[in-house]
Amino acid sequence: MNGQASPEVDGPRRFLASRRASLVGLVLVGVALMFLPYVLGLGGGQGWVRLVNFALLYVMLALGLNIVVGFAGLLDLGYIAFYAVGAYTWALLASPHFGLHLPFWVILPAGVAVACLFGVLLGAPTLKLRGDYLAIVTLGFGEIVRIFMTNLNAPVNITNGPQGINRIDPLTIGSFSFAKTESFQFDFFGLLAEPVSWRLTGPDKYYYLLVVLALVIMALCIRLQTSRVGRAWEAVREDEVAANAMGINTRNIKLMAFAMGASFGGLAGGLFASMQRYISPESFSLLESVSVLCMVVLGGMGHVPGVVFGAILLAVFPEVLRHLVVPLQEAVFGAVVLDPEAIRMMLFGIAMVAVMLWRPEGLWPSPVRKRELAALEEDGGSKA
Numbered sequence: 001m002n003g004q005a006s007p008e009v010d011g012p013r014r015f016l017a018s019r020r021a022s023l024v025g026l027v028l029v030g031v032a033l034m035f036l037p038y039v040l041g042l043g044g045g046q047g048w049v050r051l052v053n054f055a056l057l058y059v060m061l062a063l064g065l066n067i068v069v070g071f072a073g074l075l076d077l078g079y080i081a082f083y084a085v086g087a088y089t090w091a092l093l094a095s096p097h098f099g100l101h102l103p104f105w106v107i108l109p110a111g112v113a114v115a116c117l118f119g120v121l122l123g124a125p126t127l128k129l130r131g132d133y134l135a136i137v138t139l140g141f142g143e144i145v146r147i148f149m150t151n152l153n154a155p156v157n158i159t160n161g162p163q164g165i166n167r168i169d170p171l172t173i174g175s176f177s178f179a180k181t182e183s184f185q186f187d188f189f190g191l192l193a194e195p196v197s198w199r200l201t202g203p204d205k206y207y208y209l210l211v212v213l214a215l216v217i218m219a220l221c222i223r224l225q226t227s228r229v230g231r232a233w234e235a236v237r238e239d240e241v242a243a244n245a246m247g248i249n250t251r252n253i254k255l256m257a258f259a260m261g262a263s264f265g266g267l268a269g270g271l272f273a274s275m276q277r278y279i280s281p282e283s284f285s286l287l288e289s290v291s292v293l294c295m296v297v298l299g300g301m302g303h304v305p306g307v308v309f310g311a312i313l314l315a316v317f318p319e320v321l322r323h324l325v326v327p328l329q330e331a332v333f334g335a336v337v338l339d340p341e342a343i344r345m346m347l348f349g350i351a352m353v354a355v356m357l358w359r360p361e362g363l364w365p366s367p368v369r370k371r372e373l374a375a376l377e378e379d380g381g382s383k384a
Contacts, residue, residue: 037204049203055315056210057268062295062311063217064264070302072257073237075135078142082262084284086111086269094169104171108270115266116259123258149281164280171274178205206275221304300362309364
């Protein structure tokens with residue numbers, strides 16, 4: 001009676017407004033993603049497009065590791081091994097090394113399946129391990145895979161040892177190769193007097209492919225998190241004994257987490273090999289596993305948007321620093337005083353420590369994780 005809207009009317013209005021804002025946001029993000037490679041190409045050349053492509057690969061890796069670490073609570077320090085398995089599967093089946101040049105629709109699923117199998121092989125012996133012991137075993141697994149890739153060149157040359165495999169076939173669909181630059185012309189059904197030319201480079205092609213695959217993996221992860229399996233992973237993460245007592249088959253659930261996370265790593269590895277066209281064991285070191293784990297922790301464990309944000313930030317930010325350190329030193333000191341790589345890693349380390357001190361839940365945590373940490377801080381303060 002006083003002119004104010006009732007809660008029954010105000011609720012649907014608020015819901016429709018939020019849906020409309022979300023739809024507008026999605027459209028704007030889609031437009032930005034569509035034109036991003038051209039903006040980067042104009043500003044810094046194809047090198048920045050390749051950097052974004054590698055960032056998208058790290059997004060896939062971080063989302064896969066987030067299933068193991070964020071959803072199921074299993075600390076995995078050897079995750080990069082699945083990345084290596086996918087990459088070497090593509091390289092062995094699509095290169096002159098064995099004289100095989102199979103189509104992508106055979107190689108890519110094969111790489112995912114082999115990585116998934118390796119995930120089960122890692123998970124099966126570690127079902128009874130937790131915490132630091134699980135981390136040590138997975139770390140050893142990752143190093144074993146890398147050492148095998150380095151030494152499987154005698155007596156039978158399988159991986160070509162530390163020299164790696166080169167001349168790897170790019171992703172090809174029919175006659176459409178993702179490694180070649182192509183130009184297309186459109187006249188929009190004769191509406192334009194002069195046709196519009198569209199130049200598509202190899203990195204641009206991989207960019208659009210990786211964006212689509214990253215979005216599909218994000219959607220799968222979000223659906224998994226809210227599914228029955230995702231709730232079982234969360235129960236195992238919070239209290240495995242209680243989850244087992246409630247009837248959850250913790251053995252199968254943990255194996256499923258390892259297998260699902262490994263499959264995403266294998267997919268990213270295959271795309272990496274096809275895009276790089278050369279792989280070697282040095283690309284799959286322990287530092288890569290730690291970097292992917294930092295992306296998950298920094299963004300916010302268990303929160304898909306946060307993990308994506310952390311992966312993009314840690315993949316792009318160090319490279320941006322690399323291009324800023326030298327001009328900044330020359331402007332301030334007139335010469336390069338400190339090694340740019342050392343400064344880059346030092347600033348990277350300082351940023352990580354600062355985030356862990358003041359944002360232990362991550363830069364973009366899930367609401368549940370934020371409430372849990374807030375409750376722990378309140379309990380600690382009341383006990384003190």
